[in-house]
Amino acid sequence: MKPNPLRLSGLEPLVITPESNFVNVGERTNVTGSRRFLNLIKNKEYETALEVALDQVRGGAQILDVNLDEGMLDSAAEMTNFLNLIASEPEIARIPIMIDSSKWE
Incomplete structure (x- = not known):
């Protein structure tokens, strides 16, 4: 029996199968992993x-x-704001977004 693929979507679909050797996840939009990104968010430099x-x-x-x-x-407010900005940029919004948070309200 062939396993079902994982289907994700932004504006465009992403199908991941067992044959998919590697999925490239961009992690520079992570304040715990990128000091530059953290400073941009702290300073409200959203365009950058x-x-x-x-x-x-x-x-x-x-x-x-x-x-x-x-x-x-204010993580919840910043997440909401940044996700709305991403959604307004078609080139970014075409790929799936992985919301990485330990704070769910």
């Missing part, structure tokens, strides 16, 4: 933060990991 996401997509990311959990941020 979007460029970080766009660079990941143009660099071949098939999924974009977004993490805005940081003690000095």
Whole structure:
């Protein structure tokens, strides 16, 4: 029996099968993994933060990991704001978004 593929979608579908050797996840939009991205979000430099996401997509990311959990941020508000900005950029929104957060309200 052939396993069912994993189907994800942004504006475009992404199908992952056992034959899919590698899935490229862009992780530079993660405040715990990128000091530059953290500073952009802290300083409300959203256009430049979007460029970080766009660079990941143009660099071949098939999924974009977004993490805005940081003690000095209003993480829920920043996540909502940044996801809305991503959704307004078709080149970024075409790939699936992985919401990476330990804070669910």
